[in-house]
Amino acid sequence: MLTTDLSDRVALVTGSAKGVGREFALSMAEAGASVAVHYHTSAEEARATAAVAREASGEATTVQGDVTDPDDVDAMFDAVEGDLGTVDVLVNNVGDFAPRHWADLSFETWNRVLQTNLNGTYLCSKRALPAMREAGFGRIVNVGYAGTEKALVYPKNFPYLVAKTGVIMFTRMLANDTKSDGITVNCISPYVVENSDEFPDEAPRGRWASFSDLRQVLFFFLDSDSGYVSGENVEVDGGWIPEAL
Numbered sequence: 001m002l003t004t005d006l007s008d009r010v011a012l013v014t015g016s017a018k019g020v021g022r023e024f025a026l027s028m029a030e031a032g033a034s035v036a037v038h039y040h041t042s043a044e045e046a047r048a049t050a051a052v053a054r055e056a057s058g059e060a061t062t063v064q065g066d067v068t069d070p071d072d073v074d075a076m077f078d079a080v081e082g083d084l085g086t087v088d089v090l091v092n093n094v095g096d097f098a099p100r101h102w103a104d105l106s107f108e109t110w111n112r113v114l115q116t117n118l119n120g121t122y123l124c125s126k127r128a129l130p131a132m133r134e135a136g137f138g139r140i141v142n143v144g145y146a147g148t149e150k151a152l153v154y155p156k157n158f159p160y161l162v163a164k165t166g167v168i169m170f171t172r173m174l175a176n177d178t179k180s181d182g183i184t185v186n187c188i189s190p191y192v193v194e195n196s197d198e199f200p201d202e203a204p205r206g207r208w209a210s211f212s213d214l215r216q217v218l219f220f221f222l223d224s225d226s227g228y229v230s231g232e233n234v235e236v237d238g239g240w241i242p243e244a245l
Helices: 020-032 043-057 070-083 105-135 156-175 211-222
Strands: 008-015 035-039 058-066 089-092 138-143 183-190 233-236
Touching: 008 020, 008 070, 020 035, 020 043, 020 089, 020 211, 035 043, 035 070, 035 211, 043 058, 058 070, 089 105, 089 183, 105 156, 105 183, 138 156, 138 211, 156 183, 183 211, 211 233
Parallel strands: 008 035, 008 089, 035 058, 089 138, 138 183, 183 233
Antiparallel strands: none
């Protein structure tokens, strides 16, 4: 199992009260990071996750906010900075998922999927960057979706696929914009993870992606020796080929 030393690092994972975000936060706490567990509505789950993280690293806090609201994002970062210090590691994990035919989605749901996945990534990254640039170090990891690098689209779940394509484009743009700042920006794009809401009929390699599979890529991106790796997207999909559908 790949590991890394995140001692003296402050990490913020959006949407980390439960699911994949929770596993990212706890993995980084185990590696020594002080962790901010972010939530929007899942307060009880966030407190429970922070308690587990605190046992691992000694320092953890919870922060609440809507990542699509610039004022909320500012308040979130202010709270983390007050409790733990400036954010060295940002994982943009939040992203609503609506696996229904595009014509059956309400306009509110359509917008929410686009905004949480793309606008949330943009707003949190923008807020984190000044301190990272001043420190000469930063790690931003965005969460995409396998296949969207190829502009994968279907009538079902369309706004999610569009938003995740935007996340990959944003990742590459920001990597270029921070190439002289000691900051790396990369993307992890799973296909179907062990806790996903839906499971197709066939799993690549006979199983779905585990949290450990995602952690392998996360730790590679976060490692201090990975400073030349930026603008990359690693698909954790077991060899799934979306074009074959």
